[in-house]
Amino acid sequence: MASARDVIDTLVGIAPGSKLDAIRANRSEARKHAQASYASLFEPREVGGVAAYERNAIAAFVAGLHGEPRTIAFYAARLPTNLRATVAAEVAAASSKGPYGHFPKGPLSTEDAPGPTWKMSEAGRQALGARLAAAFEHTHMLVFHPRDAAAPALQALLDAGWSTTDIVTVSQLVSFLAYQIRVVAGLTTLASTL
Amino acid sequence: MSQKTATEKTLTPPPHTEPVVFTRDMLDWLPWIEPMAEQDMTERHLASLVDASRVKSPYFRLLARDPDVLEARTRTDKDIFYNPEAGLPRAERELAAAATSRLNGCIYCASVHARFAATYSKRTDDVQRLLDEGVGARLDERWDAIVAASVALTALPITFGPPHIERLRKAGLDDAAIADLIGAASFFNWANRLMLSLGVPATQG
Numbered sequence: 012m013a014s015a016r017d018v019i020d021t022l023v024g025i026a027p028g029s030k031l032d033a034i035r036a037n038r039s040e041a042r043k044h045a046q047a048s049y050a051s052l053f054e055p056r057e058v059g060g061v062a063a064y065e066r067n068a069i070a071a072f073v074a075g076l077h078g079e080p081r082t083i084a085f086y087a088a089r090l091p092t093n094l095r096a097t098v099a100a101e102v103a104a105a106s107s108k109g110p111y112g113h114f115p116k117g118p119l120s121t122e123d124a125p126g127p128t129w130k131m132s133e134a135g136r137q138a139l140g141a142r143l144a145a146a147f148e149h150t151h152m153l154v155f156h157p158r159d160a161a162a163p164a165l166q167a168l169l170d171a172g173w174s175t176t177d178i179v180t181v182s183q184l185v186s187f188l189a190y191q192i193r194v195v196a197g198l199t200t201l202a203s204t205l
Numbered sequence: 206m207s208q209k210t211a212t213e214k215t216l217t218p219p220p221h222t223e224p225v226v227f228t229r230d231m232l233d234w235l236p237w238i239e240p241m242a243e244q245d246m247t248e249r250h251l252a253s254l255v256d257a258s259r260v261k262s263p264y265f266r267l268l269a270r271d272p273d274v275l276e277a278r279t280r281t282d283k284d285i286f287y288n289p290e291a292g293l294p295r296a297e298r299e300l301a302a303a304a305t306s307r308l309n310g311c312i313y314c315a316s317v318h319a320r321f322a323a324t325y326s327k328r329t330d331d332v333q334r335l336l337d338e339g340v341g342a343r344l345d346e347r348w349d350a351i352v353a354a355s356v357a358l359t360a361l362p363i364t365f366g367p368p369h370i371e372r373l374r375k376a377g378l379d380d381a382a383i384a385d386l387i388g389a390a391s392f393f394n395w396a397n398r399l400m401l402s403l404g405v406p407a408t409q410g
Binding site: 030031034035037038039040041043044045047048050051052055056059076077078079107108109110112114115116117118119122152153154155157158160161162163164165166169175176178179180182183185186187189190191192193194196197198200201203204205 | 213214215216223224225226227237238239267268270271273274275276277278280281283284285288290291292308309310311312339358359360361362363365366367369370371380381383384385387388390391392394395396397398399401402403
């Protein structure tokens, strides 16, 4: 079942007939398929190897790391109550500024901005398990320092039990949210000036 | 050599040279995990590519492992960048994509969208300065405003605010153009993360 309401419209508070509604209508395919991207990740036709609770937990973590209040509330609400505090504690410990990271060695090395490789707390690992812990650690890199990515990061996911196809789904989920959250932040700001 | 199941080990790319500067040259991209083999792709996988020619791309054959999200991603991308109706000129949507990629450090994505920005704007030297000097390069007020807004949307915490919008309006962007800029810069925060994390760029030849 597709969501009845467009998530970006809902989070930004775009009313039918408003100026922003008309602007989004000029990019109706982008609007429709941003929503279809959301639906394919959070209401998939086939859940495949990435369980619904895993998708929701990773999403709540991504939203928390971005600090955009509307999306934080939206994705936290998808979590079971007992996981909300666990994810919030990991968000608090993992928060950083981005983007940082290294460039390939050479002329760009002068622009290297080293920063932490985050590891989940022992309490978080106990609550969420080794498989989600690996996904959260990968997620932190994707959110804050994606240019530090290298093959060993994917090997860590494979070793934690994520298949190649699962890795594609998780990577899309985190990366899609990096888009959706910025659209919500950007359009909310634009709406405030109209 | 058919490989129906996923590898449990990351791939070792063939010998290659990784680009060490931002460039408008054509680059290759080598995956770290196994794309689908063409002969294993179903109708659904093939349809998710949207453009049939993308079956030759290891990047798209890898993303085709989750076809529904690939298809939705691709159709979102095409409307943000290719829809000619009003809004921000194509050259400046590409500028936002290139600036976002420059800041995140995606040499592959920056190469593609810097080429497009140069082609559509005919301002090859300015585009190259963005690549060489980074997002602090001074281009002209309108382009600087577009780059600054892309940077503010890309940074964490997100610092995009009313002053960015005011500057864009003064530079001549209307509301539809500003919404396009938000779409283009935000979309590259999606694309950069996939390209950067699932494989590595390589120089051609």
